[in-house]
Amino acid sequence: MSTLSTQEILQAGLDDWRPLAGTLRARFATGSFVAGLRLVEAVTEAAEAANHHPDVTLTYPHVDLSLVSHDVGALTERDVDLARTISGIAADQGVSADPAAPTVLELALDTADREAVAPFWAAVLTGDAGNVDGDDVVDPSGRVPLLWLQGTQAHEEPRQRFHLDVWVAPDVAPARITAATKAGGQVVDDSHAPSFTVLADAEGNKACVCTVLDRA
Incomplete structure (x- = not known):
């Protein structure tokens, strides 16, 4: 099946939906968990009939969908x-969309050496240094x-810096830290472990592996 251009998507009359980062996304303000579940159940039937399935997030006040x-x-x-x-199902159930709500968060890291830092960030974010796809x-x-590794010229001081807090379960933290160090990172500060451990990649960009332990 041929892909659609952004202009074709925008002209499709999908008032409830927004194209974001290669996906179609919508939020339906159900107002309650029961109403949300009712919507999800009906969407499930429609998806099965179409043999095409959205990603669905059901929460107390709304349902988020991505296609x-x-x-x-x-x-x-x-x-x-x-x-x-x-959208037709939601309308039939009296559920309104919130077209301004859909949002996608992507992270970008300025780097002159993707090969050196990509495995570290894959390990610290996902636990598997192999979760790298091109620049992502x-x-x-x-x-x-998603973390986008934006290419740049080498420089002594990174022009862009960011700090990430990566919250994991206490029993997962040691393995996550080990995976990150094996992927080319280093432990910068573990004096506050197991509350948090500061790690850095080969270019000095830092992340904290955080747990709920030893906190006020």
């Missing part, structure tokens, strides 16, 4: 059709945002 044709890595008519179907560190399970 993409994974087999082609882009948006297709299947996504548009299912988006229309889902990706989490197949969707727990953390």
Whole structure:
């Protein structure tokens, strides 16, 4: 199936949906968990009938949905059709969309040596140094945002810096720290462990592996 351009998506009349980072996303303000579950159940039936399935997040006040044709890595008519179907289901159930709400968080790191830092960030963010796809560190399970490694010229002092707090379960933290160090990182400060341990990649960019232990 051919992919759709951004302009084609924008002209599709999907008032409830927004194209973001290669996906179609919508939030429906259900107002209660029961109403949200009712919407998700109806969407599930429609998705099964279409053999095309959205990613769904059900919370107390709303339901978030994301559509993409994974087999082609882009948006297709299947996504548009299912988006229309889902909007119809929501309307039938008296559930309104919040078109301004959909948001995608992606992280960007300025680096002159992707090969040196990518395994570290894959390990500290996902626990697996192999979760690198080209210029991106990706989490197949969707727990953390995508990290884009933006190429730059080498420089002594990074022009862009960021600090990340990566919260994990206490029993996961030691393995996560070990994976990060094996992937080319180093422990900068463990004086506050197990509350948090400061790690750095080969260029000095830092992240804290955090747990709930030893906190006020």
